[in-house]
Amino acid sequence: MKTTSLWKKIVGSMLIIIIILFIAGTFYVQQNTYTATNSAQKQSEQAIHAKKYDLYTSTESSNIGIIFYPGAFVAPESYSKWASQVALAGYNVYVLHIPLNLAFLGQDAAQPIMEEQTEETFILAGHSLGGVVASRFTAKHPEEVAGMIFLASYPDKKGNLKHTDLSVLSITASKDGVLNIEKYQKAKRYMPQQTEYIEIKGGNHAGFGAYGVQKGDSKARTSNNTQQTQISHSIIEWLEKLEEK
Template structure:
């Protein structure tokens, strides 16, 4: 009996230790670059507010009726994507950047409606994500009018879907490599738009510094962001902003 109790206590202790280590690891996030975030806060074309479960970016000028619920990559600070969407929001699109449970998208089971409620005036919603956030976005795609993948790819098959899809990748991405993106292309609709930014790496889709396992970019973050922004703006302009497809 004593041996069984000791064994049970050891097993419980090991499980608790693993849980504590995991929680500590999950909460060590890749912080957003302060200077890049400050530029967005100071941009009078963009309004930013923290809604608790998300960072909400809205245009201060004329809105185009479109919105994007964007899911961060694993352990990346949501504020790191403010610079990525600065110009997109300034051009009229609302962007809601989620705060995933434990900073990991696959633990977040909340529906899109949770985040859409932060911008009730938006008429057409797309879902998007970076890296692991993009994998989660693919799972939510049936509930959206569009899907935006930044340095990511789907693990589930949405090839029969009628939603508008844009996949932007980087030729120097060391995590969502060009080979991985190409291998998952058949899971997207045949008319999905794909853009490969030459010289961009995985971390170029946010502003949070270098990431372990990534390759070295051959263009500047500003150059990469400009091309990513241009691709997203072209895609957003084709979204059904006047009425939802759902």
């Protein structure tokens, strides 16, 4: 009886600790999540809101769609500006909803969309950590993905695309204070030879979305609206070239 009582106390104490850690973790995530600016939030209202993604689309859509993995702790609405501009050019953009806004908790989040929208050819994309995770999915499913877009991001060893024939676009910003340039340069060994590299002059890490100032980032020397437009134009031009192949 004493042993049983002791185990009950131990189990009870463990449950209390788990609950406390869960509450503390949830609070930490909420406090550290970058929410969309008012203008980005308003722009996101034009999207079709599904449980697992926001869809930016237009009446005249191409058969090419983008599935986008947000950066760590960044609310999906933060990417509404450039996503809307790309959609207006005729390309569907699916901005994923990931648990706790941490991409590595939803590596396979693109799969259900690809299985449901069989008429579309998909490009995977991601910002920062989102790009790392997206490349891992792509490396596992190279025959199901037509290309990759990295926004201030790069593939790691698990996302090695070196020996694929995938089209890849890598966009960085000259005032990015978050992206580890040394790791980015080393990660080029995991990129295919046909990768196209673009640098946005004066842009920064947070400028790949619209969520204000990010910890550790450098101050941008261009406006957020300008960076958003440069992002969308670069993506659209790259997609148009992809369609011509």
